[in-house]
Amino acid sequence: MSKAELYRKLEDEARVRAAGERNPIANAANFSALMFHFLPDINWAGFYFRKGRWLVLGPFMGKPACTRLQVGLGVCGTAVAQEKVIVVPDVHKFPGHVACDEASNSELVVPLHRFGTIVGVIDLDSPVLARFDEEDIKGVEALARYWVTASDDWS
Incomplete structure (x- = not known):
């Protein structure tokens, strides 16, 4: 199966799981589990939610993670500060990388x-x-867009 087909199946399953459910935490929990189990070679999949100048840990699958990340620092914080997707082929070469799991080598x-x-x-x-x-x-990105439309704003 191609990656494109895999992601279509993943999104279809996410749509089934979110059908009728508007709670953002419930949807993030299911999306995290789906990504973790559908995607090969993943050791952590999850959400961080913005609270002011912090990203606070949300639902995830994988080893325990950093609870708070500062906006502007690390890969997650940099993605928020720069308002863009960040792909890091080798996290050990990313300035300021926050290592929550030493087994991680790349990040999206x-x-x-x-x-x-x-x-x-x-x-x-x-x-x-x-x-x-x-x-x-x-x-x-497609999953992110769908999570936003499937989930009510809780802030």
């Missing part, structure tokens, strides 16, 4: 945009160097 962070504001990020880590490519970006 996709901001969650709601009404022109970043409310959080989806974060994926892999033990494989250079694990993430354009297909992963497209697939996770």
Whole structure:
């Protein structure tokens, strides 16, 4: 199965799980589990939610993670500060990388945009160097857009 097909199946399953459910935490929990189990070579999949100048840990699958990340620092914080997707082929070469799991070698962070504001990020880590490519970006961006439309604003 191609990556594009894999992401279509993942999004279809996310739509089934979110059908009739508007709670953002419940949806983030299911999306995290789906990404973790659907995507190969992933050792962490989850959400961080923005609270002022911090990103606070949300639902995830993987080893215990950093509870708070400062906006502007690390891969997640940089993605929020720069308001863009960040792919890091080798996290050990990323200035200021915050190592929550020493087994992680590459990372993909996709901001969650709601009404022109970043409310959080989806974060994926892999033990494989250079694990993430354009297909992963497209697939996770689609999931991020769907999570935003499927979930009520709780702030």
